[in-house]
Amino acid sequence: MQKLNGAGLRRISLPPVLPTSHPYVVYFIRNGNRIKIGTTKSLAGRLNQFGLGRNQVALVLEGDYALEGALHAQFSEHRVDDTEWFRLAPPLLAFSRQCNARPAVAMLGGPEHEALWEDLEQIAARTGRSLAELQTWRKDPTWPKSEGNAGGRRRLYHRHQVDIWLARGRTR
Incomplete structure (x- = not known):
């Protein structure tokens, strides 16, 4: 074998x-x-x-x-x-x-689960928030945790967790 x-x-x-x-x-x-x-x-x-x-x-x-x-x-x-x-x-x-x-x-x-994951650019496009704003928010300890992908070169965030965070009225 x-x-x-x-x-x-x-x-x-x-x-x-x-x-x-x-x-x-x-x-x-x-x-x-x-x-x-x-x-x-x-x-x-x-x-x-x-x-x-x-x-x-x-x-x-x-x-x-x-x-x-x-x-x-x-x-x-x-x-x-x-x-x-x-x-x-x-x-x-x-x-x-x-x-x-x-x-x-x-x-x-699997692929159906991966569709729930987004990078910051996708979140910005979907929510109308600026990329700079999201990058600032990412430093907040309550921001959803990310998962590294492709050797950690890209950070992915779960769509549902981001939506909950944004719905809490986070504005800076």
Whole structure:
């Protein structure tokens, strides 16, 4: 069996608010000195099930049970008993680092979810606000959190969160 090295795999970035349902993804969740490699259609539900937070998600890849099985086979020597948990071993860490170094191809939730994300120029065009005004507002600690895309070169904001913020009458 050929080892996966991260090339050709599609990394998915996490939005500030995880959707409750999305297409299948393969996730790497870190908990102490272990990593769980699993498949889900609800990463938010899975994190809740384990009592873990989004900051413990080490990697999310586009894929399903076939990719999960290939990864389980590749890292089988690091498997903890007969579970989906693996010891935090150098090959696993190297794989995760290599995948995370690649730009994300999509936001969790698929194309229908990505349509909810905008950059500042799109927000300005949609709301009639000036770009300079929005850039000033962005320094306000209550401004919606952004998600980096394409290696962090572009900041994206969730449309619903921005609309709530603007509806609160923020003017400067």
